[in-house]
Amino acid sequence: MTSSLLFNATTIAYLASMVVFFAFLATRNKGIGLTGSLLAYAGFAAQTLAIALRWKESYDIGYGHAPLSNLYESVVFFSWTIILIYMFIELKYKYRIVGAFVVPFAFLGMSWAQLGMQSGIEPLVPALQSNWLLYHVVTCFLGYAAFAVACGISIMYLVKARSEEGGGGAAGGLMSMFPPIRVLDDLNYRAIMIGFPLLTLGIITGAAWANYAWGTYWSWDPKETWSLIVWFIYAAFLHARFTRGWVGKRAAWLSIIGFAATIFCYLGVNLFLSGLHSYGSSKM
Amino acid sequence: MASGGRGYTIKEYVTVTTNQRGFLNSPWDFFCSLKLTMFLLITLAITSIIGTIIPQGTPAREYLQQISPAKFKLYQALGFFDMYHSWWFVLLLCLLTINLIACSIKRLPHIWKAITQPVTVLDSGLEKSLGNVVSFKAPGEPEKLQKQVAAFLTAEFAEPVATESDGTRHLFARKAPWCRLSVYFVHLSVIVIFIGALVGSFFGYKGFVTIMEGDSIAKVAARSGKEVDLGFSVRCEKFSVSLYDSGAPREFRSILTVLENGKPVPGYEHVPVIVNEPLTYKGITFYQSSYGNAGEYRFLVTDRDGRNAVPVTVPADGEATLPDGSGVHVLETTPDIAPYSPGLSGPAANLEIHAPGGGSERVVVYANHPELNIEHAKQHGTGPVIHFKGEEKRMYTGLQVAKDPGVGIVWLGCLLMVVGIFAAFFLSHRRVWVRIQHGTVTMGGNASKNQAAFQHFFDALADKLARECSGGKR
Numbered sequence: 001m002t003s004s005l006l007f008n009a010t011t012i013a014y015l016a017s018m019v020v021f022f023a024f025l026a027t028r029n030k031g032i033g034l035t036g037s038l039l040a041y042a043g044f045a046a047q048t049l050a051i052a053l054r055w056k057e058s059y060d061i062g063y064g065h066a067p068l069s070n071l072y073e074s075v076v077f078f079s080w081t082i083i084l085i086y087m088f089i090e091l092k093y094k095y096r097i098v099g100a101f102v103v104p105f106a107f108l109g110m111s112w113a114q115l116g117m118q119s120g121i122e123p124l125v126p127a128l129q130s131n132w133l134l135y136h137v138v139t140c141f142l143g144y145a146a147f148a149v150a151c152g153i154s155i156m157y158l159v160k161a162r163s164e165e166g167g168g169g170a171a172g173g174l175m176s177m178f179p180p181i182r183v184l185d186d187l188n189y190r191a192i193m194i195g196f197p198l199l200t201l202g203i204i205t206g207a208a209w210a211n212y213a214w215g216t217y218w219s220w221d222p223k224e225t226w227s228l229i230v231w232f233i234y235a236a237f238l239h240a241r242f243t244r245g246w247v248g249k250r251a252a253w254l255s256i257i258g259f260a261a262t263i264f265c266y267l268g269v270n271l272f273l274s275g276l277h278s279y280g281s282s283k284m
Numbered sequence: 285m286a287s288g289g290r291g292y293t294i295k296e297y298v299t300v301t302t303n304q305r306g307f308l309n310s311p312w313d314f315f316c317s318l319k320l321t322m323f324l325l326i327t328l329a330i331t332s333i334i335g336t337i338i339p340q341g342t343p344a345r346e347y348l349q350q351i352s353p354a355k356f357k358l359y360q361a362l363g364f365f366d367m368y369h370s371w372w373f374v375l376l377l378c379l380l381t382i383n384l385i386a387c388s389i390k391r392l393p394h395i396w397k398a399i400t401q402p403v404t405v406l407d408s409g410l411e412k413s414l415g416n417v418v419s420f421k422a423p424g425e426p427e428k429l430q431k432q433v434a435a436f437l438t439a440e441f442a443e444p445v446a447t448e449s450d451g452t453r454h455l456f457a458r459k460a461p462w463c464r465l466s467v468y469f470v471h472l473s474v475i476v477i478f479i480g481a482l483v484g485s486f487f488g489y490k491g492f493v494t495i496m497e498g499d500s501i502a503k504v505a506a507r508s509g510k511e512v513d514l515g516f517s518v519r520c521e522k523f524s525v526s527l528y529d530s531g532a533p534r535e536f537r538s539i540l541t542v543l544e545n546g547k548p549v550p551g552y553e554h555v556p557v558i559v560n561e562p563l564t565y566k567g568i569t570f571y572q573s574s575y576g577n578a579g580e581y582r583f584l585v586t587d588r589d590g591r592n593a594v595p596v597t598v599p600a601d602g603e604a605t606l607p608d609g610s611g612v613h614v615l616e617t618t619p620d621i622a623p624y625s626p627g628l629s630g631p632a633a634n635l636e637i638h639a640p641g642g643g644s645e646r647v648v649v650y651a652n653h654p655e656l657n658i659e660h661a662k663q664h665g666t667g668p669v670i671h672f673k674g675e676e677k678r679m680y681t682g683l684q685v686a687k688d689p690g691v692g693i694v695w696l697g698c699l700l701m702v703v704g705i706f707a708a709f710f711l712s713h714r715r716v717w718v719r720i721q722h723g724t725v726t727m728g729g730n731a732s733k734n735q736a737a738f739q740h741f742f743d744a745l746a747d748k749l750a751r752e753c754s755g756g757k758r
Contacts (some may be wrong), residue, residue, distance in 0.1 A: 060690065095359060122353050122532075123530070123532060123534065125532065125533060126533060126534070126558065126560070126572075127559055127560070129535075129560055161505055188627065193709045193710075196705065196709075197702065197706055197709060200702060200705055204698045207698070208695070211561065211691060213560050213571065214573070215562065215571045215684045215686030216490060216684075216687070217694060218481075220340060220368045222336040225332050225335060225336045225368075226336060229333065232325045232328050232329035232332070233325075233329050235325050235509060236321075236325035236326050239322060239325065243318040243319060243321075253516055261329075269336070276555075
């Protein structure tokens with residue numbers, strides 16, 4: 001059994017889970033909903049095993065590092081954290097339907113990684129040879145994943161809010177599957193409550209690492225700046241709850257914009273801007 | 285305040301934001317307003333994008349190659365080339381600081397009072413304002429009942445405070461009241477981080493220095509342009525690069541020795557410094573940052589018939605001139621050509637030769653195969669014959685040098701921020717009141733956060749208390 005085989009199984013499990021969740025949306029059959037969840041859990045189990053195996057494989061070939069060192073590995077880990085946070089929210093708050101809006105993110109990540117990227121295990125360049133790599137990447141991506149879940153919930157909120165404004169009507173059947181908008185608003189807040197401290201920790205561990213490697217904890221590098229932009233947006237979201245006129249739809253939009261900024265911080269900065277975070281390129 | 289999207293219980297926030305007198309009426313209200321907070325956070329987020337698109341701190345001529353002079357002037361006036369230190373960005377940060385100090389000053393006394401002078405009596409007004417209230421009959425001696433309830437609260441929740449007025453007995457218990465302060469600690473942490481950054485920029489410096497193998501330095505060039513005297517010297521004993529089989533770099537390693545008055549400092553001799561493992565001495569830290577070769581390559585240049593031999597030395601980081609006026613620089617060398625060209629052996633150099641009239645060509649010259657060097661010259665026009673004679677490697681290391689006395693303050697601020705955020709999000713100030721009056725026990729409670737979980741807890745607590753009080757009667 002190799003890790004890449006298991007990663008393929010993971011991708012298929014997330015695809016199946018997503019399709020079943022869409023069927024759940026259409027049929028409102030509880031058994032189908034449960035199947036969707038179980039498929040996502042199975043994919044998560046396979047992925048956990050695959051990540052552990054890849055870690056071991058990197059030791060077997062003599063490189064010996066956590067599988068968090070290049071774009072492929074980070075996208076795979078991102079998918080894993082999205083499902084982790086989703087499982088937490090689902091088990092704690094018992095809203096299975098959220099899976100229909102969250103599992104697609106994980107599936108998209110896995111299929112992009114499996115189909116469009118080099119998956120070879122590479123040695124660590126000197127800049128990444130540090131224990132901070134693990135702390136920094138794990139905290140950042142858990143934060144990103146919580147924001148992905150919050151984004152999925154916010155989309156549900158806007159869909160539901162729109163249908164309620166339109167008086168329910170034809171879509172009423174499907175909409176009755178969704179949690180009440182009050183609950184969606186609350187779930188959105190809770191997901192960000194998980195993500196914001198983790199992002200804060202991610203920025204701080206990144207600053208600590210930069211200080212340790214380069215002697216500067218903050219240098220307004222594009223990646224750093226974008227992580228701060230994301231932080232500002234979610235800080236605004238948290239304050240929005242106490243500000244008149246910012247509750248409800250505007251907060252949902254802030255959450256969606258926040259996740260868009262998160263994705264740009266994660267991928268856009270590397271694709272369009274220059275800086276120190278060029279996943280695995282040979283920088284000192 | 286978490287559960288129930290609209291049901292925010294924190295009155296003080298609402299009173300500020302519903303204040304319709306307008307921003308202009310009072311500067312104090314302006315700085316206390318959460319709308320200002322929203323405006324500043326969103327403005328900071330949007331404007332910060334500029335500096336990630338326009339390269340920061342690049343020499344002017346490089347900008348002018350990309351953009352028109354008019355645009356350059358405009359951007360320069362707006363501070364876009366060093367925007368995170370521009371007056372308007374710093375102003376935004378200052379406004380944010382004033383805003384969060386003002387908000388804290390406005391709300392803190394109220395919160396402080398709630399913590400230090402809690403309402404310990406459950407009167408009818410308070411009872412109406414609570415979301416969770418339960419009443420049940422509990423006949424029996426009031427004093428005994430009070431003791432029973434007090435013991436129950438101590439065991440199940442927290443030790444209560446008892447108050448008696450007009451024959452009515454009140455008990456009040458609470459948990460984690462101080463967590464209401466956590467949000468102010470988060471605000472404070474932002475200020476602490478700013479202070480740390482200011483201390484670093486006033487009392488510290490960042491610099492860069494290159495040291496040749498075998499040389500030592502006592503001064504570094506700071507980014508501000510000044511030259512800083514270290515007060516000691518640093519010698520580079522050796523620099524080396526190791527590679528993975530794939531050719532990717534594995535490690536950059538400088539061996540450094542700290543010298544005081546020319547003598548090595550015990551414990552700071554031959555210290556290996558690699559990326560992610562810097563060397564710190566007397567608050568100044570040296571980080572592996574770059575490297576290079578300042579050695580030289582030696583060649584013998586002759587006519588095609590072997591006469592007029594002239595030695596030519598090419599510096600590793602530069603160019604030399606050949607007798608015929610063309611320039612030459614070395615692209616790469618190898619101590620043994622065999623792996624690349626089977627059948628050949630010994631050192632070889634790959635050169636680029638620039639003819640005086642323009643045009644350039646690349647040529648490989650050998651140390652052990654003079655006949656190949658001659659043959660090449662004969663086949664290619666008029667150039668001289670070049671023989672490779674060897675090289676002197678002389679590596680230098682490039683080190684970032686930093687002194688930042690503010691960094692400890694910054695970490696303190698970060699710690700405060702993380703602890704504060706966790707406390708603000710995940711701890712809840714929970715209060716329970718019990719009133720014993722005319723054989724009736726009334727219990728009420730509320731929480732500052734996570735109402736759903738508190739309701740669950742409260743219902744279970746009330747059930748248990750009711751059972752215990754009736755059991756006590758038997």
